[in-house]
Amino acid sequence: MIDFSSKGREAAGAGSDRQAANSLPFSRRSFLAKTSRFGAFYAVAKLIPLPAVAAELATDSRVSQTPIADKGFASVRKIGEGLYATISDPSKGFQTVCNGGFLVGKDGALLIEGFISAPGAAFQLDALRTVSQAPVKGALDTHYHYDHSMGNAFYGANGIPLWAHANVTKRIVESYGALQGADKAAFLGPLEKAVKEAKTETARKHREDYLAHVTNVFNASNSAVLALPNHPIDPSKLPTKVDLGGVTAVLESYPGHSGTDVIVRVPEQNVVYAGDLVFSNMYPVSFDAQATVSGWRQTLKTFASWDKDTLFVPGHGPICGQEGIALLRALFDDIEEQAQKMHKAGVPALEAADLYEIPEKYKNVAIFAWDFSIGPTITKLYAEWGAR
Ligand SMILES: [Zn+2]
Secondary structure, three states, X not given: OOOXXXXXXXXXXXXXXXXXXXXXXXXXXXXXXXXXOOOOOOOHHHOOOOOOEOHHHOOOOOOOOOOOEEOOOEEEEEEEOOEEEEEEOHHHOOOOOOXXXXXXXXOOEEEEOOEOOHHHHHHHHHHHHHHOOXXXXXXXXXXXXXXXXXXXXXXXXXXXOEEEEOOHHHHHHHHOHHHOOOOHHHHHHHHHHHHHOOOOHHHHHHHHHXXXXXXXXXXXHHHOOOOOOOEEEOHHHOOEEEEOOOOEEEEEEOOOOOOOOEEEEEHHHOEEEEEEEEEOOEOXXXXXXXXXXXXXXXXXXXXXXXXXXXXXEEEEOOEEOHHHHHHHHHHHHXXXXXXXXHHHOOOOHHHHHHHOOOOHHHOOOEOOOHHHOHHHHHHHHXXXXXXX
C-alpha cells in the first residue's frame, strides 16, 4: 500500500535503511514517496480475456470484423476512414498491454501509444506500414503511465517524434527513472510487510495482488530504455487540430486519470481515442497521485454528451460506444454509494477501501488490481468529502 493511504505511507517509512545506501539523490523516505507514483500495472496474467469489440458494436459498419494485423497479444482493425484501433489481449502476451491505434491521411500519419515495450510499438508501426507509407508526424503517449510509454524508444530510434502532455517527461523520469538501479528488496520490503500485517483475508489478497503488480512495474522499468517525448503539448493551448490530409484529428486534454491525459478526437467521424480516461468493461484505475474522482466523473459527463454514435477506443478493454461510458459512470456511482454508506456508519477510509462489494450485475467487469482501482477510488472520495 503506498501513495493513496496513510497506512501505506507508514508501511513505506518502516522499510529497511539499506535503501539509503543507494546513490539516489534523495532520502529513502522521499525515494519511496516518489516511486509510489509509478504508472499503473495490470494483473495481466489474471485478466479476463476480452473481445476486441463490445457486443453492442458487433454490427457497427465502421468497425471491421477482420483485423489487418493480429499477433494474439494485440490486433489492429479499421474503425473508420483512415482510422485504426490496436486492441490488446494481455492474456496472450505482454508486448502491448494497453490499446492504441493510428490515423492515416494522404499527407501523414499519427501513431497512438508507446505501449509497454518496444516490440509492442514495433508491431503497431508494422501494421501502419501495411496500409500507408505516409510520413509519421508523431507518436502520441496519451499519458505517462508505463504501459503506454515504455516502448517509446522504438519510435525514437526510427526518427518518429514523440508527442505527449508537457508534464509527461517529468513524470516518467520521477516515476520510472527513479526505479532504475534501485534496490529491489528494499523497494518491495514495505509492500511485503503490508501483506504480512493485513488484518483480514480480503485485505491480504488485495495487498498480495498489489505486491505482484508493483514487482512487475519494477521489473519493466528496469528492463526498458526510457525515451522521453520531444514534442511537449502545452495543455493550455488545447484543443488543437492536426491535419493529416483528409483526416483531421483534434487533441484535447481532460482531468481524471493521470494529470497528463491527452485524447485524440476525430469529430467528423465520431471517433475518440480516449486513452485511460476510458476503461471499457473495467473498474477505473485511479491510483495516480494526480487522479481525481470528481474530475474524472466530470470528464465522463462530457464524453456522454457527445454524439450517441461515438466510437471510443479505450485505454484498456474492448472498443465501446456510449454504453461503455455509461457503465464506467455507473461503476463510479456504485463505488460512491457504498463508500458513502460506510462513511456514514463511521468506517474509516482505509478500512472502507477493502470493503466494497461487487454487485452481481458487475461480476463480469474486470478489476486489474484492487489497490490500483477500487481502493484508491474510495480513499479519494473520502478525501473529497474531507473525511479520513
Ligand atoms: Zn494509465
